[in-house]
Structures are given as C-alpha cells and as structure tokens.
Amino acid sequence: MKILRPFTSLFTLVVTGCVGNMNPTGGNSTPNYPYYITTETMLVKNIMVPKGTKLTYNEHFFAKGKQEHKMSEQRLTSINLPEGQTIDWGGVPVYWIEEFFNSEMRGYTVYADFSKLSADKKTKFSELWQSCSDGLGITIKNKEDWSFNKENIADVESCSVNYQRYFKDDSRQQTFLNEMHSELQKINSK
Numbered sequence: 058m059k060i061l062r063p064f065t066s067l068f069t070l071v072v073t074g075c076v077g078n079m080n081p082t083g084g085n086s087t088p089n090y091p092y093y094i095t096t097e098t099m100l101v102k103n104i105m106v107p108k109g110t111k112l113t114y115n116e117h118f119f120a121k122g123k124q125e126h127k128m129s130e131q132r133l134t135s136i137n138l139p140e141g142q143t144i145d146w147g148g149v150p151v152y153w154i155e156e157f158f159n160s161e162m163r164g165y166t167v168y169a170d171f172s173k174l175s176a177d178k179k180t181k182f183s184e185l186w187q188s189c190s191d192g193l194g195i196t197i198k199n200k201e202d203w204s205f206n207k208e209n210i211a212d213v214e215s216c217s218v219n220y221q222r223y224f225k226d227d228s229r230q231q232t233f234l235n236e237m238h239s240e241l242q243k244i245n246s247k
Contacts, residue, residue, distance in 0.1 A: 090134075091120035093127050102130055102203035104146075104154075109139035130201065143170050147205045147244050149183050150174055154203050157194070164196040164214055165203055182240035185233070191217030193237075205244070213238040 092113045095106060106112075113135035114120070114128045135155045143150035150173040156165045171187045186193050194215035202209045213234050215221045220230045220237075 088116045089121040090114060090116055091122065091124050091128060091132075093124045095127070099127075101136060102133065102154075102201060103206065104136065104144060104204050106136060106144065107139060107142055109142075111135070111137040111139075113137070136203070143173055145205075147182060147241060148178060148180055149186060155192075162196065162214070163198070163200055164194060164211075166192040166194050166215075168192045180240065180244060182237065182244055185237045185240060186216060189216035189219055194221075207242055207244075210241065213241060 090113050092111055095101075095108055095110045095112065097108050099106060101110070101112060112127065112133060114124075114132040115134055120128065133156070136153065138144065138152045143152050145151075146154075146167055146169075149167075149169045149171075151167050151169050153168040154165050155168075157163075168191075169183075169186060171183075174183060174187075192215075193213065196211040196214045197203075197209050198211055199209050212222065215223075216234065216237060220233045222231070222234060224230050
C-alpha cells in the first residue's frame with residue numbers, strides 16, 4: 058500500500074486537480090518545499106499529531122527544505138504522520154491529510170490505512186470510503202480546522218477518482234457522495 062501511495066496520489070492529482078503540493082517548474086524537478094518534523098506531540102489544525110510528523114508548507118522564497126521551527130499553519134499544505142502511525146479521523150485510521158491544490162476550493166484530502174481498522178470499528182461510512190480505495194476529499198467551512206469536526210465539514214467532495222462532485226450530471230456519483238456525507242454525519246466524534 059505504501060509503495061503505491063505516490064503513484065495513487067499523483068494519479069488523483071492529475072485527474073482531479075484538487076490535491077497536492079504540485080507546482081509546475083517546467084521540468085522534472087519539484088520545488089524544495091519547506092517542511093518541519095515535529096519533535097513532540099502537538100496540536101496542528103485542531104489535530105493532535107505525534108512526534109515525527111512531517112508538516113509541509115507552501116513554497117516560500119526564504120524557506121526551503123527542512124526547517125528548524127514550525128511555520129505558520131496558514132502556510133500548511135500537508136500533514137504526513139510517521140511511517141506506521143495513524144490518527145483517528147471519523148473512526149478511520151488516517152496517515153496523511155493534504156490541502157486541495159486548487160486554491161479556489163476550501164478543503165483537504167484524507168488518506169486512510171484500512172489495514173489498521175479493526176472489524177469492530179467498521180461503520181457504513183468506513184465501508185463506503187474503503188470501497189473507493191483512495192483519498193477522501195472533504196470541503197470545509199473553516200480552513201484552520203482539519204479535524205473530524207462535523208460542524209466544519211461542508212461536504213464530501215470526492216472519493217478517489219471514481220466519485221467526484223465535479224460530475225454533477227452523473228447521478229451515480231452524486232448519490233454515492235451524498236450517502237457518504239450522510240453516513241459521515243452519523244459518526245460520533247470524540
């Protein structure tokens with residue numbers, strides 16, 4: 058699963074244009090985005106993340122690569138947990154949250170590790186999400202909160218490349234996303 062993650066994410070990025078830290082540079086190189094590795098457990102975008110979490114930020118003229126200090130959360134584009142670790146997001150173990158690439162959209166994509174979801178914790182929401190086998194796009198009201206806060210979640214924007222709000226005329230896709238949003242609202246948050 059981890060080996061395929063970069064390819065799956067790139068495919069999702071290319072097809073949806075919603076996620077990622079992509080910046081066209083005219084070649085095969087990618088920008089050296091500033092990032093910070095947490096040295097202790099801390100609250101980031103209303104999520105408690107463990108030590109060793111990689112926080113990636115927007116490209117910045119004066120900051121490149123690894124940073125010695127955490128940067129402003131307003132610049133944050135990605136939360137990537139340490140290898141093998143997850144946090145609970147809507148009852149699902151997630152290892153990566155990434156802001157939509159399209160700045161016109163307010164939200165992020167959440168990536169789950171379903172191998173860590175025990176059978177007794179499965180819900181209709183987690184089963185629908187798992188059926189997509191990829192990231193779940195969430196639109197939100199407040200950009201400063203990436204937690205599983207149902208009051209802040211406006212909609213389920215996408216589930217992999219198979220289900221997208223973009224395709225308004227495809228009733229199958231819209232019905233699936235409506236059901237996901239409805240089931241998400243039934244989850245008891247902590």
